[in-house]
Amino acid sequence: MPFIPSEVTLSVAGAGAATGLLGSIVLLRLYKLRKWGWVKSNFSLRGKTFVITGANTGLGYETTKALVRRQATVVMACRNLTKANEAIGKIHTELGAVAPGALIPMELDLASFRSIRSFARELVRTVPQLYCLVNNAGLAVRTPEFTREHYEVHFGVNHLGQFLLVELLKERLLEQQTRVVVVSSRMHEIEAEIDFEQLGRWVEYGSRLNRLYNNSKLMNFYYARELYKRGYNVHVLCPGLCHTDFFRHYEPKWYHYLVFSPIVWLMLRSGEQGAQNIIYAATESVTTPDRNPVTGYFISNVKMRRSKFHFDEETSVRLWDASVRAIADADAKSVEQSVSTSSESTRDARRS
Numbered sequence: 001m002p003f004i005p006s007e008v009t010l011s012v013a014g015a016g017a018a019t020g021l022l023g024s025i026v027l028l029r030l031y032k033l034r035k036w037g038w039v040k041s042n043f044s045l046r047g048k049t050f051v052i053t054g055a056n057t058g059l060g061y062e063t064t065k066a067l068v069r070r071q072a073t074v075v076m077a078c079r080n081l082t083k084a085n086e087a088i089g090k091i092h093t094e095l096g097a098v099a100p101g102a103l104i105p106m107e108l109d110l111a112s113f114r115s116i117r118s119f120a121r122e123l124v125r126t127v128p129q130l131y132c133l134v135n136n137a138g139l140a141v142r143t144p145e146f147t148r149e150h151y152e153v154h155f156g157v158n159h160l161g162q163f164l165l166v167e168l169l170k171e172r173l174l175e176q177q178t179r180v181v182v183v184s185s186r187m188h189e190i191e192a193e194i195d196f197e198q199l200g201r202w203v204e205y206g207s208r209l210n211r212l213y214n215n216s217k218l219m220n221f222y223y224a225r226e227l228y229k230r231g232y233n234v235h236v237l238c239p240g241l242c243h244t245d246f247f248r249h250y251e252p253k254w255y256h257y258l259v260f261s262p263i264v265w266l267m268l269r270s271g272e273q274g275a276q277n278i279i280y281a282a283t284e285s286v287t288t289p290d291r292n293p294v295t296g297y298f299i300s301n302v303k304m305r306r307s308k309f310h311f312d313e314e315t316s317v318r319l320w321d322a323s324v325r326a327i328a329d330a331d332a333k334s335v336e337q338s339v340s341t342s343s344e345s346t347r348d349a350r351r352s
């Protein structure tokens with residue numbers, strides 16, 4: 001037998017191990033790609049109108065594109081109309097033929113009651129039949145941000161904004177049995193709670209996770225449960241960890257890239273793949289008396305699965321009542337403010 005130096009043996013073994021590891025990662029990724037799933041149905045959605053909040057980018061954009069490809073009409077409810085029109089241009093370029101009027105941009109800023117109310121009025125006036133409302137818009141931030149009504153944005157935009165929107169559309173949604181899709185996240189299962197004492201306030205929980213975001217995604221699930229109990233045709237889902245603009249507020253350090261890249265590469269799906277869960281919720285009949293938000297079921301990987309979270313009925317109703325109160329309080333404050341502003345200007349006018 002020829003003599004082989006131990007360095008050679010070691011480097012051959014090292015190369016073998018590295019190839020094995022790389023091969024396993026690639027195989028795992030292929031397995032995940034299969035597991036994440038795709039919507040198989042392709043029936044036409046002609047004549048059906050969908051409203052998608054936050055449709056200009058990320059999952060909302062991918063959902064809009066997929067639905068319009070199936071001949072749906074989509075109201076793109078976006079806080080910035082320039083971005084909405086740019087997204088429409090992009091869809092036209094990517095799809096080629098899109099029926100005239102199939103994409104309707106409308107302004108909706110979920111961080112402003114005034115904008116939500118004016119959007120709801122305009123929608124009721126211009127869209128007589130609504131097939132589906134997708135409450136997709138959402139965000140996660142690292143430094144304090146507040147809505148126009150002074151609620152911190154995870155509560156204010158991710159929950160309260162869509163709560164008010166649905167309230168304003170409720171007659172139509174119930175009468176037409178419009179599908180209401182709530183985009184939650186599996187983060188509702190991790191370190192999430194509904195902190196009623198601090199609801200709407202910016203709180204530092206001293207966790208490495210963004211607890212305010214996780215809490216808001218738990219609110220989404222509780223909210224979907226309560227909607228279901230109140231007779232809405234509601235579907236709740238998690239799109240999975242997706243490569244979208246969602247992480248725009250995170251500034252990873254260089255070593256984060258080094259350490260986490262392989263994990264992220266394994267876990268991160270494309271916006272198009274994550275949107276499959278929204279498309280599934282918006283188009284397929286998957287909610288049953290056994291599997292629905294009240295029994296803890298939600299859509300994940302394009303099928304129904306049960307949440308690990310233990311929901312309770314008291315929190316469901318309490319969140320609903322607290323949301324009604326949060327809207328009433330903000331409205332009362334704004335009336336007070338406008339009264340005091342108008343009496344100040346009357347005083348000023350008398351003085352001059």
Ligand SMILES: NC(=O)c1ccc[n+]([C@@H]2O[C@H](COP(=O)([O-])OP(=O)(O)OC[C@H]3O[C@@H](n4cnc5c(N)ncnc54)[C@H](OP(=O)(O)O)[C@@H]3O)[C@@H](O)[C@H]2O)c1
Nearest residue numbers: 054058059079109110111136137138185241242244245246
């Ligand atoms: N990406 C993920 O890994 C992931 C995982 C689980 C759940 N989700 C959920 O999926 C949903 C969509 O996220 P994404 O990944 O598509 O994020 P994204 O790429 O950041 O898109 C979010 C959309 O929401 C809009 N938006 C933010 N604040 C708004 C406001 N005040 N009023 C109206 N629209 C507003 C954004 O508008 P601008 O472009 O103008 O900012 C954008 O269109 C969110 O609810 C998120 O919580 C995402």
